[in-house]
Amino acid sequence: MSATIIHSARLVSDGSETADAWVEMRGGTIAAVGEGETWRSRTSSATVIAARDVAGPGAILTPGFVDIHGHGGGGFSYESDESDIRAARALHLAHGTTRAVLSLVSGSLEHLTAQAARIAAMTHTDAGILGTHLEGPFLDPGHRGAHDPAALQEATPDAVAALLAAGAGTIRQITVAPELPGAPKTIRTFVDAGVAVAVGHTDADAEATRAAFEAGATILTHAFNAMPPLHHRAPGPVGAATADPRVTLEVIADGVHVDPELIRILFAAAPGRIALITDAMAAAGARDGRYTLGELEVDVVDGVARVAGTSTIAGSTLTQDAALRVALKAGIDLPSAVDALTRAPAEAIGVDDRLGILREGFAADAVLLDAALAPRAVWLDGRRMR
DSSP states (O other), X not given: OOEEEEEEEEXXXXXXXXXXXXXXXXXXXXXXXXXXXXXXXXXXXXXEEEHHHHHOTTOEEEEOEEEEEEOEETTEETTSOHXXXXXXXHHHHHTTXXXXXEEEESOOHHHHHHHHHHHHHHTTTOTTEEEEEEEOSSOOGGGOTTSOGXXXXXXXXXXXXHHHHHHTTOEEEEEXXXXXXXXXXXXXXXXXXXXEEEEOSOOOOHHHHHHHHHHTOOEETTTTTTSOOOBTTBOHHHHHHHHOTTOEEEEEOSSXXXXXXXXXXXXXXXXXXXXXXOOBOTTTTSOSEEEEXXXXXXXXXXXXXXXXXXXXXXXXXXXXXXXXXXXXXXXXXXXXXXXXXXXXXXXXXXXXXXXSSOOTTSBOOEEEEOTTSOEEEEXXXXXXXX
């Protein structure tokens, strides 16, 4: 059984850090974690890597990043065929995202079920693909953002059943506007099927948002974006989410979607419950130009994506390592920022029993960063991918 030992690293995992640590990966799992020179007794049949030899002085070892909300990258979309999906995943894997939930924008029921079925099949052949996030079609038209208004629909029992059947147990998350007709029942149906329900693309006030959380919703889709703002007399969805310890708040830390000062405020208001997502569309890691997101044309200028002919932001061009750097510039400490890329998103979709922490028995997913927080090596299930 192949094994790898990475030693002499600054280990950052599960909200804490160890100055001189080592990790042993064996057979796809973490076999042991320790400090100092104790790794030397475990080198039999193992490939031994000094962290500084790969990432230089100050090398940092973290769990693999988990992105629960992204639409593509490298010029490719998750709305497309298998080869495009794998190409988009390769871009994000190189930036430290070892596991991802693939997000689909609102579309026809036929398209969403076909794509959910395609992604479900890919989860059996690609360990890095965790399943699907349906970002719609059950959204508020007034807060649709970069979703085609013609694709929005009511959450009928038949539509819900068709989506769940197509996903075959791999729909990890769905975004729902809780003020829509029948939303509480819809939320409960998805939750009962093992799907994490998110509140988003909504006109809901704090009271309606709290009702959605009571019905079983546990995520806020990209906090502050496509929802009423946090107001001193109307706390809205963000106020309701920060107050509820059951809720994870997604944040797009690209310096465009959310001001860095508000990122700092969110981390302080909901410690351990922030998930740094990319919401990346195809242009992440690619050049500026004209792209499509679902059925809508998107123009990317200076790395900012907007629906063509409008000022509406249409996803991001973010990678999770860049989100880490933005979070630190916003004043977030390194353990908390790494936690928001790893353990917190894994917990939000119920896979924190095996992902998001470098601990014995967990998946051997790891990212080795240099002192500037750029990924220099990435492991998925103990296999070096970069």
